[in-house]
Amino acid sequence: MSNLPILFDNPALALQVVIDGILVGAIFALIAYGMALVWGVMNVINIAQGELVMLGGYVAWYVVRAGLPPALGIVIAAAALWLVGWLLYRLVIFRVVDGDLFIAILATFGLSILIQQLVNQVAGADVQSIQSGLGTLVVAGGMIAVPEIKLVAFAAAVLLGIALVVFLKRSRLGQAIRATAQNARAARILGIDTHRVYAATFALNAAICGAAGALVAMTWVIHPYLGLPYTIRSFMIVIVAGIGNIATVLLAGAGLGVAENFAGFVFGAQYQTAFVFCLLVAILVARSAILVRQRKVLR
Amino acid sequence: MTRRGGPILLGASLALLALAFPRLFPALTTQATFLWLMILFALTWDILGGQMGYNSFGNILFFGVGMYACAVVQRDSGLAYYPALLAGMGCGAAISVALALLLGPAILSLRGHYFAIATLALGVAAGDLASAWEYIGAGSGMTATLFPGAVGERERFFYYLLLALAVATFLLVRWLYSRRFGLALNAIRDDEDKAEAMGIRTTRYKTIAWCVAAAILGVAGGPVGNVAGFIDPRELAFAGSTFGVWMVLMAMLGGKGTLWGPVIGAVVFHVTQEAFWTYLLGWQRVAMGALIVLVVLFFPAGIVGWLRRRWPQRFSPARAGESAESREPAMRNVEAIDSPARAPGSPAQRSSA
Numbered sequence: 214m215s216n217l218p219i220l221f222d223n224p225a226l227a228l229q230v231v232i233d234g235i236l237v238g239a240i241f242a243l244i245a246y247g248m249a250l251v252w253g254v255m256n257v258i259n260i261a262q263g264e265l266v267m268l269g270g271y272v273a274w275y276v277v278r279a280g281l282p283p284a285l286g287i288v289i290a291a292a293a294l295w296l297v298g299w300l301l302y303r304l305v306i307f308r309v310v311d312g313d314l315f316i317a318i319l320a321t322f323g324l325s326i327l328i329q330q331l332v333n334q335v336a337g338a339d340v341q342s343i344q345s346g347l348g349t350l351v352v353a354g355g356m357i358a359v360p361e362i363k364l365v366a367f368a369a370a371v372l373l374g375i376a377l378v379v380f381l382k383r384s385r386l387g388q389a390i391r392a393t394a395q396n397a398r399a400a401r402i403l404g405i406d407t408h409r410v411y412a413a414t415f416a417l418n419a420a421i422c423g424a425a426g427a428l429v430a431m432t433w434v435i436h437p438y439l440g441l442p443y444t445i446r447s448f449m450i451v452i453v454a455g456i457g458n459i460a461t462v463l464l465a466g467a468g469l470g471v472a473e474n475f476a477g478f479v480f481g482a483q484y485q486t487a488f489v490f491c492l493l494v495a496i497l498v499a500r501s502a503i504l505v506r507q508r509k510v511l512r
Numbered sequence: 513m514t515r516r517g518g519p520i521l522l523g524a525s526l527a528l529l530a531l532a533f534p535r536l537f538p539a540l541t542t543q544a545t546f547l548w549l550m551i552l553f554a555l556t557w558d559i560l561g562g563q564m565g566y567n568s569f570g571n572i573l574f575f576g577v578g579m580y581a582c583a584v585v586q587r588d589s590g591l592a593y594y595p596a597l598l599a600g601m602g603c604g605a606a607i608s609v610a611l612a613l614l615l616g617p618a619i620l621s622l623r624g625h626y627f628a629i630a631t632l633a634l635g636v637a638a639g640d641l642a643s644a645w646e647y648i649g650a651g652s653g654m655t656a657t658l659f660p661g662a663v664g665e666r667e668r669f670f671y672y673l674l675l676a677l678a679v680a681t682f683l684l685v686r687w688l689y690s691r692r693f694g695l696a697l698n699a700i701r702d703d704e705d706k707a708e709a710m711g712i713r714t715t716r717y718k719t720i721a722w723c724v725a726a727a728i729l730g731v732a733g734g735p736v737g738n739v740a741g742f743i744d745p746r747e748l749a750f751a752g753s754t755f756g757v758w759m760v761l762m763a764m765l766g767g768k769g770t771l772w773g774p775v776i777g778a779v780v781f782h783v784t785q786e787a788f789w790t791y792l793l794g795w796q797r798v799a800m801g802a803l804i805v806l807v808v809l810f811f812p813a814g815i816v817g818w819l820r821r822r823w824p825q826r827f828s829p830a831r832a833g834e835s836a837e838s839r840e841p842a843m844r845n846v847e848a849i850d851s852p853a854r855a856p857g858s859p860a861q862r863s864s865a
Contacts, residue, residue: 441636483651502618
């Protein structure tokens with residue numbers, strides 16, 4: 214708590230924390246959008262979401278280590294994760310689509326443990342990161358420093374989010390996905406192969422996570438156990454922002470990023486993830502308390 | 513041999529084996545101690561998860577709290593070893609119950625997957641907080657107080673302590689399920705709104721059930737910390753991705769919502785897990801993840817559920833010691849009328865995000 218007065222004495226420092234938070238938030242929002250897609254279309258809450266992000270980070274890390282440019286790492290991570298997502302759907306996820314949500318949660322929890330231990334075994338438990346080779350942008354006479362890679366990651370996340378929305382609105386597959394989300398039975402009757410749509414949805418989500426993971430590896434660090442906080446963050450953004458509007462999702466992501474960064478600054482970095490988890494519990498309890506007054510429950 | 517002679521004989525020989533185990537297989541005592549812990553885990557998880565339909569991923573919270581409370585009492589109280597251990601276990605239970613009472617009404621107002629994920633977050637948050645708090649050793653953990661006896665005696669002492677705790681837990685939950693309390697939990701599982709409309713004080717029952725689970729786990733935490741010798745905040749005390757998930761898996765593997773299911777599931781699971789450690793060293797955690805996925809996808813009804821489907825007359829609920837329903841026919845009739853098509857233990861939950 215001793216850091217709190219520093220923020221009031223140094224408005225520039227507070228602004229720095231806010232900017233960092235917003236830049237992080239875009240990546241959170243991207244991952245959350247993928248989770249919302251899977252949740253909305255397939256009625257599956259994917260606990261392995263964070264592990265897909267981690268996997269994407271490792272793919273990008275291997276690509277860059279092989280001597281290829283980081284930008285290509287993002288593309289290859291997305292493509293590789295598309296395949297992983299498709300495979301996971303064919304092996305596991307198709308059995309839990311639209312069924313008991315707890316079974317889906319537990320199955321994806323098992324998957325998350327499987328993936329994180331597999332990566333731990335193959336790549337080792339060390340912390341890794343990708344050197345992007347970009348500099349740092351210094352503004353306001355040295356008071357605020359923003360690494361350029363964070364700006365690039367922010368822009369990439371926003372662009373990907375917008376591309377995703379356009380894809381869902383305009384493309385044939387996107388329309389099929391939305392139709393299936395509205396009413397899977399009606400979509401099936403009208404000749405949409407819903408199994409293919411589900412597979413594509415999950416693969417698309419995995420690809421989004423892959424790209425986001427590559428961005429995470431470039432802006433921060435990756436290690437095999439980083440998954441769960443990302444899953445919890447995306448879950449939180451989804452329940453706050455809903456799934457309709459990319460702008461609200463971005464806003465919620467930025468809000469979470471800023472809140473989390475302030476908490477990390479004020480309480481100390483070791484409490485930052487604990488803060489995220491507690492915030493989720495607080496939000497859930499608050500929402501349910503509001504609903505109980507109308508004699509409803511959170512569904 | 514009479515019809516009941518077989519089970520009695522089997523039970524007696526198993527009890528004898530359990531009592532004589534440390535003498536027969538001294539090298540395996542610690543593994544067997546953890547077997548009792550696993551049975552205790554599965555039984556306590558099933559109070560909420562199986563009987564009440566509240567699938568918690570965060571029960572590990574109380575285990576860790578109990579473990580740390582006991583270790584702190586042992587470190588700071590200045591008592592001799594055994595009184596300190598006893599005081600620590602009591603203290604762990606008290607703090608766990610207080611925490612359950614405090615969090616209960618709020619957390620238990622969440623339903624279905626929201627409850628599952630909120631409890632998951634609670635468990636992980638507790639681990640993060642414990643590994644940042646200097647008073648309890650932060651990330652470097654705590655070392656348990658040295659056992660005063662001879663070398664092999666420590667293992668034996670804690671073996672019998674955990675055995676006693678597991679048996680006591682079994683008897684306690686069997687007693688609870690045979691009473692009105694068990695019926696209330698089942699009513700909440702089958703349809704909470706209806707149960708409330710029928711006059712069951714759902715919040716009270718849910719909180720009490722959580723407190724029972726918290727008390728047992730709080731008591732068990734202390735001895736386990738001493739068995740392990742070293743308390744790591746994330747790997748032992750608040751081990752959400754091992755113990756926390758295993759609780760769920762063991763209950764499900766045995767058959768959730770049954771009395772014997774968690775016990776059977778815990779035994780099968782623990783033996784499998786030890787085999788993984790022996791034969792797949794290095795890959796055992798990967799195999800564990802795969803096992804979770806396989807059990808959840810292909811065996812959600814569990815061993816007892818499978819037995820009941822395969823031999824319905826032999827393993828029907830009335831024979832397995834869960835004759836609770838037959839005592840209050842009125843309740844059963846209401847349920848039968850209301851939800852004829854619903855399978856117990858799996859209230860169909862549809863969500864719209």
